Amino acid sequence: MEEKNYTKKELYDPETIEQLKEHYTAVLRLLGEDPEREGLVKTPERMAKAMCFLTQGYDQDPLEILRSAMFNEKYKQMVLVKDIEFYSMCEHHVLPFYGKAHVAYIPNGRITGLSKIARVVECFARRLQVQERLTVQIRDCIQEALNPLGVAVVIEASHMCMQMRGVESQQSATTTSAFTGIFLKDHRTREEFMNLISHKYR
Numbered sequence: 001m002e003e004k005n006y007t008k009k010e011l012y013d014p015e016t017i018e019q020l021k022e023h024y025t026a027v028l029r030l031l032g033e034d035p036e037r038e039g040l041v042k043t044p045e046r047m048a049k050a051m052c053f054l055t056q057g058y059d060q061d062p063l064e065i066l067r068s069a070m071f072n073e074k075y076k077q078m079v080l081v082k083d084i085e086f087y088s089m090c091e092h093h094v095l096p097f098y099g100k101a102h103v104a105y106i107p108n109g110r111i112t113g114l115s116k117i118a119r120v121v122e123c124f125a126r127r128l129q130v131q132e133r134l135t136v137q138i139r140d141c142i143q144e145a146l147n148p149l150g151v152a153v154v155i156e157a158s159h160m161c162m163q164m165r166g167v168e169s170q171q172s173a174t175t176t177s178a179f180t181g182i183f184l185k186d187h188r189t190r191e192e193f194m195n196l197i198s199h200k201y202r
Helices: 014-030 043-054 062-067 114-125 131-146 187-198
Strands: 070-072 079-090 096-106 110-112 150-159 174-179
Touching: 014 043, 062 114, 062 131, 079 114, 079 150, 079 187, 096 114, 096 131, 096 187, 110 114, 110 131, 114 131, 131 150, 131 174, 150 187
Parallel strands: none
Antiparallel strands: 070 110, 079 096, 096 150, 150 174
């Protein structure tokens, strides 16, 4: 199966948009706003389309993203894609969290296109998420698709649910990690990965 690239027409299903519009109109009224005033007339539709865009990962298959560009290769050293920007929505408050993902694997006969790693991160991020699950899903997807000697994933993110509400901690950041294979068994390999993602190139 080929990787699916959605057009705006496919992404914004008219029936789905219409139903979401009705709900968002009701939400505005419940908040004490007037959905009919000039500045808000088109807001429910915009909210509906924005939510469809931000959750498009539900309609994508991350395994197929990787399998659409797999190649046989004898290379058995670390492949690292670092500083992958992502934007996701916290499932607890439906507020954004965003940051960077660092993903590495050690091939075992098969590699994938580097851009596909970033696409997998985006696919899982474009769903209602928690950072912990996002980290593990990326790791497990790469492990299943490529069967490498090991996978390492570290995510660093800021959560608007902490910065805008609750404790209102403006400078807080959350780091999560997940490893398989040699990254678990060999501390030197894991340390090499951690050193590489902490190193800033000039």
